[in-house]
Amino acid sequence: MENSSANAASRVRAIIIEQLGVNPAHAVDDASIVDDLGADSLEVAQIVMMIEDEFNIEISDDVAEAVITVGDAIYVVTSKTKS
Numbered sequence: 001m002e003n004s005s006a007n008a009a010s011r012v013r014a015i016i017i018e019q020l021g022v023n024p025a026h027a028v029d030d031a032s033i034v035d036d037l038g039a040d041s042l043e044v045a046q047i048v049m050m051i052e053d054e055f056n057i058e059i060s061d062d063v064a065e066a067v068i069t070v071g072d073a074i075y076v077v078t079s080k081t082k083s
Contacts, residue, residue, distance in 0.1 A: 008055070008081060009074045015050045016070060019043060029071030037070075047073070055081055 013027045022037050033039045033047070048064045051057075051073060057080045059067075067073050 004081070005078050008077045011054060012051060012074045012077055013070060015054060016047055016073065019047050019050060027070050029069065029074065031070050032068055033070065033073070034068070051077060057081065 013024070016022070016033065016037065017024050017027050020033075020037050020039055020043060026037060031037055033044055039047070044067070045064075048059055048067065052059055055077050057077070059076060059080070063076055067076060
């Protein structure tokens with residue numbers, strides 16, 4: 001199970017890095033997607049949609065609004081993809 005969590009984390013990071021064009025070293029768990037990585041609200045929405053597509057999950061607006069950091073995004077994915 002840990003392997004799938006690590007894999008999910010790396011896939012979420014890859015989406016964020018690709019979408020925002022940031023240095024991979026900056027996409028750490030406690031980095032704020034907006035404040036530290038410079039995303040605007042449209043980019044955050046795009047990241048959420050890309051994560052939904054990548055993992056075939058649905059993220060409600062309430063949950064999406066609570067995604068502040070890279071770690072939050074990873075947590076949402078791992079909590080929704082546990083079998």
